[in-house]
Amino acid sequence: MKGNTTTTKQLRASTPPPPTSVQSCKTPARPKTVLLSTFCTDPNLQNKYNELVSGLPKFIGEISVDDYFNHVLPPLPNSLENKVGVVCSILNENGTYNNATNRWKQFPQDPIVQSSHETQVFLPLAKIFDAVVHAAQQLHSGLKPNFKLVVDGYATSFSEPGGDSRPDGFFQITDKALSEMAKNCEVLMKKEGWKDVPKPSESSHRTTNETKESLQPSTNAGENPKRPPPPPIYRITSPQEFKKTSFSEDVDMDVDNSSKDIIKLMWNMSTLLASDPCRRFTLGFTIENRSFCLWILTRGTLLRAQAFDFIEDQCSLVRVFLSFAFSSTENMGWDPTITFSHCNSDNTRQYNIVVDEQVYRTVTTLSDYPDDNPLGRAARVWKVEDAQGNTRVLKDLWLEHDRLEEHRIYENIVKDVEQSAEPGFEKETMNAVLPHLLTPLGHCRVKVSGIADDDTTLVMLRGYDIKKAQATDLMRPSQANPAQKQSFAYSLPHDQDAEYVTQTSQDSGFQVPQRVVLQETRKIPNDQRYHYRIVFKEYATTIYDERSLSNIILALADVLIALQCIHLAGWVHRDISGGNLYYYKDRGLIGDLEYAKKVEDQSQYNVRTGTPHFMASEALSNRYSFYPIAPDPSPPLPRRRPLKAYAADVPALDVVKPAAPPFNHNALHDIESVWWVLVYTVLINDDAASQSQDASVRQKLMNKLFDGQLNNNSRLPFLRDPDFEKCLPSSFSSLAPALQKYAAHLAAAFSAAEKNYPIIEPLAISLIHSQCMEDFFTKGILERIKDVKLVHVKVRAQDVPGSGQKRFGKHLDEPEGSQRKKSR
Secondary structure, three states: OHHHHHHHHHHHOOOOOOOOOOOOOOOOOOOOOOHHHHHHHOHHHHHHHHHHHHHOOOEEEEEOHHHHHHHOOOOOOHHHOOOHHHHHHHHHHOOOEEOOOOEEOOOOOOHHHOOOOHHHHOOHHHHHHHHHHHHHHHHOOOOOOOEEEEEOOOOOEOOOOOOOEOOOEEEEEOHHHHHHHOHHHHHHHHHHOOOOOOOOOOHHHOOHHHHHHHHOOOOOOOOOOOOOOOOOHHHEEEEEEEEOOOHHHOOOOOHHHHOHHHHHHHHHHHHHHHHOOOEOOEEEEEEEOOEEEEEEEOOOOEEEEOOEEOOOOHHHHHHHHHHHHOOOOHHHOEOOOEEEEEEOOOOOEEEEEEEOOEEEEEEEEEEEOOOOOOOOOOOEEEEEEOOOOOEEEEEEEEEEOOOOOHHHHHHHHHHHHHHHOOOOOHHHHHHHHHHHEOOEEEEEEOEEOOOEEOEOOOOOOOOOOHHHOEEEEOOOOOOOOHHHHOOOOOOOOOOOOEEEEEEEOOOOOOEEEEEEEOOOOOOOOOOOEEEEEEEEOOOOEEOOOOOEHHHHHHHHHHHHHHHHHHHHOOEEOOOOOOOOEEEEOOEEEEOOOOOOEEOOOOOOOOEEEEOOOOOOHHHHHOOOOOOOOOEOOOOOOOOOOOHHHHHHHOOOOOEOOOOOOOOOOOHHHHHHHHHHHHHHHHHHEEEOOEOEOOHHHHHHHHHHHOOOOOOOOOHHHHHHOOOOOOOOEOOOOOHHHHHHHHHHHHHHHHHHHOOOOOOOOOOOOOOHHHHHHHHHHOHHHHHHHOOOEEEEOOOOOOOOOOOOOOOOOOOEEEEOOOOOOOEO
């Protein structure tokens, strides 16, 4: 590695320097509590850990150190451009770095040979950081660092959602940097007439409990001074993990042990993005003995730089520290268009968010998906208020660069509905649709520093082409014998990069097909995304949260009427669920149009989407299921003979099965999703005044239908023959025949649509929308359910999250036709 570092030192001697931190936190020597150990005792953390690991990519991109410096590392301030070498000279003169030994004064020995604990071994990094900052300030006295380095593996940074983080080290933002970041928002709020404009400070960014703790005396009589409380997670960035040994020097290390620090780093970086909506991306680094490795995690990709020797390569470490210390908040991953406002009485944080130069203040969180996976859309939805006190709904997410914004999809749907209306009925058609769609009030592509649209590639990576990165394993490869790593299993049609062999069974002599994975596709996660926000006029109640059964029936009837016009205009929604259909002021509303598309439009992402609880049966299986299968004419069967002779000369009964067309979501799948919303409603709720006839029977049916799995084989048979016997309270029982007729109409429509398979005609039965709901509006049903108030059952097929959490399990977003199960 020394040969490489000499070259990199020369390459970077003329590059501009980075920032340092102010005061390092000293840590008493004591055994370190490893974060991963808590997963074994805390089931909630264990679940989060398992979810994180399962969502991480197997391969990531590795880029050169110079590419990381040029495209990822925060740029140096103008006053330090081309001054890295000068700063290094100052450090050499004051003895911080020894040119004769090529060592930092604070590291007279390599970490691997030191007997102290890792936290103590790497504690001098903070002193080096401070020395680098001081040297830069000797060149320019006006330089003030925005971040300080803290090395403390014992401090746990807390966050309200429970995503506690315990990195070995991190950078802490200063009060001055926080105040500067919020200035633009303060100006807009004063202009709009907000009465209480917050002034960010250290205390304002603490939670209620943290503030109380900080106000308590630091010592009691006769006690040693207390260590200062760790900063909340909202004030730290760029987590770090340290290890005295390196993988190459510890050949006996197993794969779990060697990957521990990477898993911890991923946990801490992911926790930052999930816990704090003010973050756009996060940086980080790991050290193994002398090897220093830089990382970046965005909503579109995960990259790391090739390692450099931080002890010998002085200029590289100085450049990194200068960049971090004097970076702007934007270049360290903060979003200046969303700033902390206050903490509610329940200790939850609220924010001021700018959308198209207008400020909205959050009231409560309605939906929060970012902890599903650090890579993805990371959609958050809040109930908000504007300066006049009007209640609105704000959605914030990261969209794929070639997908339309939701307000444009809304505009296109409205235009196409109007154009498709029969002459003379334009007004009636629009009245059937417009009042039943959420109304966009404001929207924007979020801009960084008010200039460029925020983008995971063009802005965060400064245009770096990820295709140039080298694909590498995220976790360290196992040291096991390669022959033992061959995977033998029954072959599957979608297994690519595999060759098939046969292995003779010793028991039967039967040739069993086996799969041997020879090579895996090394694909780097690379989804270019842009940051988008939209504000809706209506703050409505989801069908899931609505407690009046009659209101739910009325809302879904409105939804089907609106869907009829939308479907006739050539659009499909593709994401109908109990969380994006609403009841609002005596009418039903449809929301979340981000996955809606024109049926004939194949230029967009051809993905199957939805929440598995409510996805149509064909969408779950990703194939058509209602087309007719007819036998070919065959010669008459001969008289009965022994099986052996029968098989020798009698042709098999062939079945006509045309080549399967690619599966595409159509209008009937939207209608079926509405049916599953109804079924979910009557099974997941009780009448507050009475209970179901047999709770165990209902529970069994709930578990069977709503397990959240994509390979659920129970839903299609249930759609063909729904049976609610003994499952429903007496007040719900009148709905069972209507639900069965809805399913019968739907099955008939599917059969008609697929009659000429592989040609699919979704609207072969033109009145299917109204037919499905007409049986719910008999006088007897409406009378029996008008006073029914719903309560969630105590035992559920899947725990139902409370307000502000993700609902209904995973959201699916994967290419249609793919067999791989991937959750958002």
